[in-house]
Amino acid sequence: MSEQSQAGSAPVGSPPEERPLDEQVLHRVADRVSWITLNRPEVRNAMTADQRERVISLLDEASASLDVGAVVITATGEGFCTGADLRAGRPGGAPRPVAAPERTMGDVSRMIRQGAQRLIAAVIDCEKPVLAAVNGTAAGLGAHLAFACDLVVAAEEARFIEVFVRRGISPDAGGAYLLPRLVGLQRAKELVFFGDDLPAAHAERLGLVNRVVPRVDLERAAGEWAGRLASGPTKALGAAKWLLNRSLDSDRRTAFDEEAMAQELVTQTADMAEGMRAFAERRKPEFRGW
Secondary structure, three states, rough: OOOOOOOOOOOOOOOOOOHHEEEHHHEEEEEEEHHHHOHHHHHOOOOOOOHHHHHHHHHHHHHHHOOOEEEEEEEEEEEEOOOOOOOOOOOOOOOOOOOOOOOOOHHHHHHHHHHHHHHHHHHHOOOOOEEEEEEOEEEOOHHHHHHOOEEEEEEOOOOOEEEEHOOOOOOOHHHHHHHHHHHHHHHHHHHHHHHHHEHHHHHHHHHHOOEEEEEEHHHHHHHHHHHHHHHHOHHHHHHOOOOHHOOOOOOOHHHHHHHHHHHHHHHHOOOHHHHHHHHHHOOOOOOOOO
């Protein structure tokens, strides 16, 4: 359960004194790339509910902004994200009647739907390409946050852990949806059933990671790819992302119909007109993002 039990190796106890939220989740936009950086290295970026909501908000803003063409999610320190922070506690719910138990049927599923699943959905549904720059350990929710991204660049030291079995629970944060689509059913079961550490190089061979680089080159490598995406035809890339994400859940007729509809919409964009002019004039297109 992402909100209370998958924080990797983050210890249970009193939470450390916290910085303001805008220091826990750093944000900048540079050259049409929105950089979202988790910044609680003292707990290897175990994520609080407030951080989660901030990331969701920034992804929503990126979707709507004409000044953003791509998003990078990364982190400081040695951990990318080691799950949900066990020490942060859960936000209070509705008042309970006297003698009512602390937890009743429906509480856990509601917590997961409104929490970790919303974060993963925000990444998948973002209208701009989202790239994960994984600097270190990505466990539980953190691993699924990376896998939900459209592209993953990882440092050589990074590792991915399906930590749930170690806690005696089943996967959440979209893991049972994401993993079979990325590596196939049998490999997904192996990762989930055993919960072993998966080094970045092995993750690359399985197709969970696009590229592995030395740690010192991580930001540069992620920035290069994000810059290429940000300078591309934003609406066409967004349509391509939508089609590809839906393709594994669609039958052929639906997929073909949606492909035709997306092409109809994209051909009305200024970037499409620029691309055609550039082709005719034998020059590189200068896309503007609309």
